[in-house]
Amino acid sequence: MATPLTADQILKALRAEGVRVIEVGNWRTHNRNHKGAWGPVNGSIVHHTVTKGTATTVALCRDGHADLPGPLCHGVIAKDGAVHLVGWGRTNHAGGGDGAVLAQVTAESYDVRPTPPTKGNSNGSDGNHAFYGWECENLGDGKDPWPAVQYDAIVRVQAALIRAHRTKGDDWGTDAKSIIGHLEWSNDKVDPRGFPMPQLRTDVAERLAHPANWNPTTSEEDDPMAGITKQDIYDAVWLTDKVPAPADAANAKTNKSWAAQSVLTDLHARVRRMDATTTAQAAAIKALAGQLGAGADTATIVTAVETAIRDAVIHVDVNVNQKEN
Ligand SMILES: [Zn+2]
Numbered sequence: 399m400a401t402p403l404t405a406d407q408i409l410k411a412l413r414a415e416g417v418r419v420i421e422v423g424n425w426r427t428h429n430r431n432h433k434g435a436w437g438p439v440n441g442s443i444v445h446h447t448v449t450k451g452t453a454t455t456v457a458l459c460r461d462g463h464a465d466l467p468g469p470l471c472h473g474v475i476a477k478d479g480a481v482h483l484v485g486w487g488r489t490n491h492a493g494g495g496d497g498a499v500l501a502q503v504t505a506e507s508y509d510v511r512p513t514p515p516t517k518g519n520s521n522g523s524d525g526n527h528a529f530y531g532w533e534c535e536n537l538g539d540g541k542d543p544w545p546a547v548q549y550d551a552i553v554r555v556q557a558a559l560i561r562a563h564r565t566k567g568d569d570w571g572t573d574a575k576s577i578i579g580h581l582e583w584s585n586d587k588v589d590p591r592g593f594p595m596p597q598l599r600t601d602v603a604e605r606l607a608h609p610a611n612w613n614p615t616t617s618e619e620d621d622p623m624a625g626i627t628k629q630d631i632y633d634a635v636w637l638t639d640k641v642p643a644p645a646d647a648a649n650a651k652t653n654k655s656w657a658a659q660s661v662l663t664d665l666h667a668r669v670r671r672m673d674a675t676t677t678a679q680a681a682a683i684k685a686l687a688g689q690l691g692a693g694a695d696t697a698t699i700v701t702a703v704e705t706a707i708r709d710a711v712i713h714v715d716v717n718v719n720q721k722e723n
Pocket residue numbers: 444445446491580587589
């Protein structure tokens with residue numbers, strides 16, 4: 399048994415999961431509770447909308463249409479990953495389905511997929527009391543793409559639900575078996591089309607293995623520096639057919655105590671030296687410009703520039719050494 403999350407609880411859970419939430423009108427009290435029960439909730443159903451355009455999709459899901467009054471779900475998951483909350487309570491999204499599926503979802507007793515439903519919207523049992531519903535903006539034609547940011551939002555929403563129920567002590571498991579597609583509930587539905595539900599459950603479970611603020615794009619597994627060796631960096635920086643390596647850069651290749659970071663430190667020192675050299679040259683030339691009219695000869699000019707460069711390089715080397723000690 400799981401009492402539905404309150405509006406405040408779902409809002410908090412979604413935001414903690416990193417979901418960008420847009421609250422639409424009086425979503426907290428917009429529902430179909432006057433038509434039947436809501437709860438206990440034992441699962442969540444993912445849908446596609448067969449619509450194009452976020453504004454019209456959200457309006458349709460909030461208001462419904464002549465044959466089916468809204469709200470038609472709890473939240474619309476848009477192409478850009480934003481989640482528009484349109485209702486909270488009983489909503490018209492699950493319709494009729496197979497009670498055997500609800501039993502398997504409640505017990506989390508199925509393996510990869512629930513047993514295929516033998517009942518549908520026209521002859522099945524009511525699912526609107528037992529499931530949260532999420533309408534995902536997509537034409538459902540098998541061609542309309544699912545942007546990564548939208549799919550990521552779908553994963554986050556489902557993980558947020560499970561995490562919130564677990565936090566309040568409900569038996570919602572960790573392997574995402576509370577999450578099904580509409581096609582797994584009703585035998586006359588095909589949504590969502592474009593990604594397999596077992597994969598979504600795997601991705602939700604993976605997310606649940608991390609804290610709510612987990613951001614996969616900055617995780618260790620996706621670290622762009624992971625697996626890069628000092629040899630890789632050396633080769634990238636000092637490929638001899640492009641830029642000949644200075645003699646002392648060979649240290650980076652042969653000295654075993656050098657980490658990849660040392661190569662970058664070395665490069666940084668070189669860049670600072672070049673920068674200081676250029677600055678010193680500019681200053682020397684500017685100073686010389688005033689002397690030219692007074693008859694300065696070539697030797698005077700060359701000596702002045704070389705002195706300025708030498709002073710600059712010594713100055714920088716001292717700074718680098720101080721920093722590394
Ligand atoms: Zn559906």
